[in-house]
Amino acid sequence: MRARPGGGALVALALGLALAAPAxxxxxxxxxxxxxxxxxxxTPGTVDARLEGxxxxxxxxxxxxxxxxxxxxQPVQLTAxxxxxxxxxxxxxLRIRLQRVMPDGRFRVEVSIKRPTRPDYLPLLQVMASxxxxxxxxxxxxxxxxxxxxxxLTR
Amino acid sequence: MxxxxxxxxxxxxxxxxxxDGEAAELRASVGDEDRAVLMGxxxxxxxxxxxxxxxxxxxxxxxxxxxxxxxxxxxxxxQPRLSVIQGERRARGGAVAFVGLAIAAAVALAFFLRPVDTxxxxxEDPEAPAAPAxxxxxxxxPQGTEVVQVDFGQxxxxxxxxxxxxxxxxxxxxxxxxAEALQ
Numbered sequence: 001m002r003a004r005p006g007g008g009a010l011v012a013l014a015l016g017l018a019l020a021a022p023a024x025x026x027x028x029x030x031x032x033x034x035x036x037x038x039x040x041x042x043t044p045g046t047v048d049a050r051l052e053g054x055x056x057x058x059x060x061x062x063x064x065x066x067x068x069x070x071x072x073x074q075p076v077q078l079t080a081x082x083x084x085x086x087x088x089x090x091x092x093x094l095r096i097r098l099q100r101v102m103p104d105g106r107f108r109v110e111v112s113i114k115r116p117t118r119p120d121y122l123p124l125l126q127v128m129a130s131x132x133x134x135x136x137x138x139x140x141x142x143x144x145x146x147x148x149x150x151x152x153l154t155r
Numbered sequence: 156m157x158x159x160x161x162x163x164x165x166x167x168x169x170x171x172x173x174x175d176g177e178a179a180e181l182r183a184s185v186g187d188e189d190r191a192v193l194m195g196x197x198x199x200x201x202x203x204x205x206x207x208x209x210x211x212x213x214x215x216x217x218x219x220x221x222x223x224x225x226x227x228x229x230x231x232x233x234q235p236r237l238s239v240i241q242g243e244r245r246a247r248g249g250a251v252a253f254v255g256l257a258i259a260a261a262v263a264l265a266f267f268l269r270p271v272d273t274x275x276x277x278x279e280d281p282e283a284p285a286a287p288a289x290x291x292x293x294x295x296x297p298q299g300t301e302v303v304q305v306d307f308g309q310x311x312x313x314x315x316x317x318x319x320x321x322x323x324x325x326x327x328x329x330x331x332x333x334a335e336a337l338q
Contacts, residue, residue, distance in 0.1 A: 119308060135327070
């Protein structure tokens with residue numbers, strides 16, 4: 001049985017149209033990332049080996065902490081406009097919201113830290129982040145130390 | 156006895172150029188001399204007709220001989236080889252042309268349908284992208300992270316940058332819980 005000569009052309013046309021069609025907006029505005037929560041203390045101790053790749057945590061003012069323990073390392077997937085809530089070790093809720101992916105590839109992110117019965121601990125933080133580069137929220141007292149929250153988003 | 160008719164008049168009679176009435180009247184009045192002229196015209200006509208037929212036969216004979224020689228020379232001359240185009244091959248050629256047309260159409264569609272964010276930053280829409288900068292200024296996206304806005308709520312705090320492993324600035328927001336931390 002011989003194939004119709006025009007069949008290949010139609011397949012090529014369909015493929016071309018599929019490639020030419022713009023990618024769905026949802027796929028363009030969906031990013032992956034991770035949230036890591038570190039308990040940092042000024043008392044002497046060890047630094048978690050899983051943090052060795054985080055050069056910023058060895059620089060001032062983080063070098064005032066003499067021990068660091070990685071309490072959480074949570075992968076996240078964000079879609080623009082949707083909230084992603086994570087429970088922190090101190091019972092508070094970390095809310096992350098991807099506002100949008102910028103034309104230059106950076107992410108515009110909103111972060112807040114909420115408390116169950118009291119006003120928000122951190123009502124609003126807006127950050128512009130390049131893929132793979134973290135930003136940090138430091139300051140919550142917990143278990144004799146301070147929580148250091150790092151957030152890093154990638155494609 | 157009637158006088159002889161002019162030859163022109165007899166010629167018109169012989170040629171049939173007179174009306175029926177004129178021809179009948181003339182035939183009734185022709186004498187012996189006129190009849191001899193008419194017979195001479197008839198004989199002359201036969202001679203001319205016979206000569207013309209022979210000439211036609213000669214021309215036809217020469218024409219047949221001429222075309223015979225032409226056909227013989229054509230057969231003797233080497234002819235170029237003709238290539239036969241198969242129907243399937245022609246169809247494939249048409250398909251290839253159609254595929255090329257389809258690809259060209261797809262490329263054109265890709266160009267015209269590519270996603271373009273047409274929003275321009277305005278005070279009413281601060282999240283819209285800024286107007287495109289001149290090409291010489293668009294080298295690459297800034298690296299690192301930076302604070303755009305922060306609301307510490309009931310606390311105090313600060314934000315700054317620390318260098319990352321590539322020297323890129325990394326944003327740090329430091330919240331001072333103050334007395335709350337002692338509670």
